[in-house]
Amino acid sequence: MLSRPLSRRVFLKASGGALAGTLAFASGPIALLAPSRSWAMPLDTLSSRQGEVLLEITKHLFPHPGLEDAVYAFVVKDLDKAAGVEQTHELIQGGIASLDSDASGDWLALDKQEQFQRIEALEGTPFFEKIRATAVVSLYNNPLAFTHFGYQGEEGDVGYLYNGFSDLTWLPDPPQPADGYMPGKAS
Amino acid sequence: MAMTDNQARFAQDDDSVVVIIGSGAGGGTLANELASQGIDVVVLEAGAIHTRDDFLADEWAAFSQLSWLDNRTTSGSFRLAKDFPNLPAWIVKSVGGTTVHWAGASLRFQPHEFRALSEYGAVEGANLLDWPLGYDDLAPYYAKAENRMGVTRTNDIPGLPGNNNFHVMYAGAKNLGYSCNTGHMAINSEIRDGRASCQQRGFCFQGCRTGAKWSTLYTELPAAIATGHMELRPQSHVATIEHDDQGRATGVTYFDANGDMQRQKARIVAVAGNSIETPRLLLNSASSMFPDGLANSSGQVGRNYMRHMTGSVYATFDEPVHMYRGTTMAGIISDEARHDPSRGFVGGYEMETLSLGLPFMAAFLDPGAWGSKFAGALDQYDHMAGMWLVGEDMPRETNRITLNGEAKDAYGLPVANVHYDDHPNDIAMREHGFRQGAALYESVGARDIYRTPPYPSTHNMGSCRMSARAQDGVCNGYGQTHDVANLFISDGSQFTTSAAENPTLTIVSLAIRQAEHIGKLMKEGAV
Ligand SMILES: Cc1cc2nc3c(=O)[nH]c(=O)nc-3n(C[C@H](O)[C@H](O)[C@H](O)COP(=O)(O)OP(=O)(O)OC[C@H]3O[C@@H](n4cnc5c(N)ncnc54)[C@H](O)[C@@H]3O)c2cc1C
Ligand code: SF4
Numbered sequence: 004m005l006s007r008p009l010s011r012r013v014f015l016k017a018s019g020g021a022l023a024g025t026l027a028f029a030s031g032p033i034a035l036l037a038p039s040r041s042w043a044m045p046l047d048t049l050s051s052r053q054g055e056v057l058l059e060i061t062k063h064l065f066p067h068p069g070l071e072d073a074v075y076a077f078v079v080k081d082l083d084k085a086a087g088v089e090q091t092h093e094l095i096q097g098g099i100a101s102l103d104s105d106a107s108g109d110w111l112a113l114d115k116q117e118q119f120q121r122i123e124a125l126e127g128t129p130f131f132e133k134i135r136a137t138a139v140v141s142l143y144n145n146p147l148a149f150t151h152f153g154y155q156g157e158e159g160d161v162g163y164l165y166n167g168f169s170d171l172t173w174l175p176d177p178p179q180p181a182d183g184y185m186p187g188k189a190s
Numbered sequence: 191m192a193m194t195d196n197q198a199r200f201a202q203d204d205d206s207v208v209v210i211i212g213s214g215a216g217g218g219t220l221a222n223e224l225a226s227q228g229i230d231v232v233v234l235e236a237g238a239i240h241t242r243d244d245f246l247a248d249e250w251a252a253f254s255q256l257s258w259l260d261n262r263t264t265s266g267s268f269r270l271a272k273d274f275p276n277l278p279a280w281i282v283k284s285v286g287g288t289t290v291h292w293a294g295a296s297l298r299f300q301p302h303e304f305r306a307l308s309e310y311g312a313v314e315g316a317n318l319l320d321w322p323l324g325y326d327d328l329a330p331y332y333a334k335a336e337n338r339m340g341v342t343r344t345n346d347i348p349g350l351p352g353n354n355n356f357h358v359m360y361a362g363a364k365n366l367g368y369s370c371n372t373g374h375m376a377i378n379s380e381i382r383d384g385r386a387s388c389q390q391r392g393f394c395f396q397g398c399r400t401g402a403k404w405s406t407l408y409t410e411l412p413a414a415i416a417t418g419h420m421e422l423r424p425q426s427h428v429a430t431i432e433h434d435d436q437g438r439a440t441g442v443t444y445f446d447a448n449g450d451m452q453r454q455k456a457r458i459v460a461v462a463g464n465s466i467e468t469p470r471l472l473l474n475s476a477s478s479m480f481p482d483g484l485a486n487s488s489g490q491v492g493r494n495y496m497r498h499m500t501g502s503v504y505a506t507f508d509e510p511v512h513m514y515r516g517t518t519m520a521g522i523i524s525d526e527a528r529h530d531p532s533r534g535f536v537g538g539y540e541m542e543t544l545s546l547g548l549p550f551m552a553a554f555l556d557p558g559a560w561g562s563k564f565a566g567a568l569d570q571y572d573h574m575a576g577m578w579l580v581g582e583d584m585p586r587e588t589n590r591i592t593l594n595g596e597a598k599d600a601y602g603l604p605v606a607n608v609h610y611d612d613h614p615n616d617i618a619m620r621e622h623g624f625r626q627g628a629a630l631y632e633s634v635g636a637r638d639i640y641r642t643p644p645y646p647s648t649h650n651m652g653s654c655r656m657s658a659r660a661q662d663g664v665c666n667g668y669g670q671t672h673d674v675a676n677l678f679i680s681d682g683s684q685f686t687t688s689a690a691e692n693p694t695l696t697i698v699s700l701a702i703r704q705a706e707h708i709g710k711l712m713k714e715g716a717v
Pocket of ligand 2: 377387388389390391392393394395397398399400401402403516517518
């Protein structure tokens with residue numbers, strides 16, 4: 004995703020919209036992973052504006068200071084996928100339309116505080132639940148989020164035995180035999 | 191080559207075989223124990239074979255690969271009924287059963303826990319009972335199981351090296367005057383039994399790729415196949431147990447991988463489908479002779495379902511922890527496992543380190559939560575340490591597995607409904623555990639403390655319990671059902687009470703003891 008520069012946006016799939024942005028933290032851990040500071044995410048079903056609204060709602064639900072929009076965009080991507088089912092599409096479309104109509108046509112134009120209050124009031128509705136339940140999985144289940152939050156994911160597959168499983172230095176090392184032994188090192 | 195390629199085969203009308211339903215802790219162990227006595231065994235397992243090479247270092251992907259996801263329903267006041275109404279239990283449908291993704295903690299029950307009713311006295315709203323066997327009856331089998339499973343700190347096996355999560359727990363334990371070590375784990379700290387030593391991957395719940403952790407998938411089952419007396423049939427979902435007009439079990443019906451109904455005859459049937467499927471199967475086997483379900487003259491089939499008092503405490507610190515590195519359960523404190531009613535509850539609980547990866551932490555920290563407090567916890571993910579509380583819960587007649595009158599599975603069989611209400615004793619114990627866990631981490635300088643509610647149940651017990659008298663339970667002290675002499679319960683469903691400790695070592699010990707008994711009964715021609 005990150006390798007798609009902004010300029011190629013026009014070539015993206017025509018039926019839906021797209022989300023695009025620029026990484027906010029040029030020297031953050033995610034920027035180190037990304038080949039380019041610009042990112043774009045094509046949408047199959049939802050419009051660009053719908054994507055932007057969903058991205059903003061997700062940020063209100065799970066506010067992480069310093070977390071790149073590029074990570075929140077994974078949630079929009081999965082909601083877009085879910086919107087491939089007509090019923091879900093209607094749910095999302097209807098939810099956004101009613102947010103807008105309660106905000107003189109543009110919920111995005113409200114200030115953050117106002118935006119939040121409108122979202123908070125929706126707790127428990129199917130629209131809110133759909134976004135929350137999708138976000139709580141999608142937002143935290145991708146390599147960019149792993150990097151941001153400090154989880155090493157698949158890197159652990161080879162094992163941390165010689166790579167940091169007990170590298171904590173701010174407490175005294177527990178004594179043996181309460182602590183155990185490295186393989187082959189038992190007395 | 192699949193593990194089943196060169197195994198023995200038995201005819202479906204061969205009525206001399208022992209049929210075992212389920213290949214997990216109970217079923218897989220029983221199969222190996224019987225086969226090593228030269229007894230012919232057919233294991234029917236609903237799940238497919240997933241070998242160590244198939245395991246995924248990815249929480250959600252592994253969950254989809256291995257979990258039992260067939261529909262179940264819930265009722266009752268326990269929080270799971272609201273948060274995960276169709277996932278009351280987190281268990282495995284795969285060859286090897288839940289031993290594929292257990293954490294490996296292997297603790298013996300304490301002697302007094304086999305006499306819960308005598309030791310605790312009657313507790314209102316609970317259906318306490320003494321086990322029909324005592325600690326001394328099981329002790330030799332505990333020893334065998336520990337040796338078989340390679341439990342650390344037994345049989346001269348060194349303790350596992352502790353990870354960062356353990357370091358934090360240990361420091362707090364010391365401050366509180368608790369004793370704490372890296373536990374009795376069925377995880378190799380040294381190469382043993384042809385299996386590698388633990389590489390501290392931290393994916394114990396996703397399947398242990400190195401095989402350091404004991405699982406019937408790559409220990410008991412291949413060993414049983416190697417005897418030439420066991421046939422494992424994966425993707426074979428047992429639908430009913432059949433009987434003759436003397437009320438003796440004659441075999442089972444099952445659906446094969448193509449969804450076609452098959453029938454396997456048997457001399458003995460042993461059920462080890464874990465404590466939700468085992469009673470469901472007995473209830474689904476109702477007939478005109480057994481209108482309330484097989485082996486259910488007591489009306490106790492499905493009742494007294496237990497899931498342990500559980501809860502988790504997560505704490506964040508100024509300095510990094512990276513708790514996800516290394517064994518999931520890396521440290522154990524047993525000081526609160528004693529019975530001491532002055533704390534306001536009977537029975538006790540263990541404190542065991544626990545870690546979840548970022549995806550599962552988001553899903554389980556506080557299901558349904560959102561907002562800045564929740565997000566703030568995850569912001570500190572790599573500075574977090576955690577423990578799981580696991581204690582004795584009260585058996586209650588009303589906590590039970592029943593058949594759902596409406597919902598059916600893919601084969602048209604009624605699904606299980608799991609009803610559970612926390613007993614006041616469970617609630618008091620959880621509150622105590624939350625307090626002690628918080629105090630432990632606060633003593634090490636915790637910034638924030640999070641109390642996490644029970645996960646979908648990983649420990650499921652008691653729904654076909656053992657009892658001395660036939661009217662109080664479903665089976666006797668060997669797991670033999672009171673009503674049907676050649677029908678055995680071979681998993682955690684047998685537990686009369688839950689005790690505080692993780693159940694698997696006891697399930698395995700009971701299976702070894704049961705196998706010896708079945709061998710004897712067969713020799714005598716009694717079954
Ligand atoms: C995440 C996690 C961590 C755990 N950690 C620990 C721990 O550290 N220590 C501990 O002691 N315990 C632990 N446990 C619990 C432990 O895994 C179980 O107690 C144990 O595996 C139960 O054994 P069992 O034989 O009853 O059932 P299982 O091991 O679940 O096996 C049952 C098998 O029966 C099959 N089956 C069910 N119904 C049918 C049917 N109708 N036909 C055919 N096959 C069927 C299932 O597919 C399954 O493979 C953990 C569990 C989980 C989920
Ligand atoms: S931490 Fe050890 S026991 Fe757990 S999966 Fe890894 S190698 Fe296996």
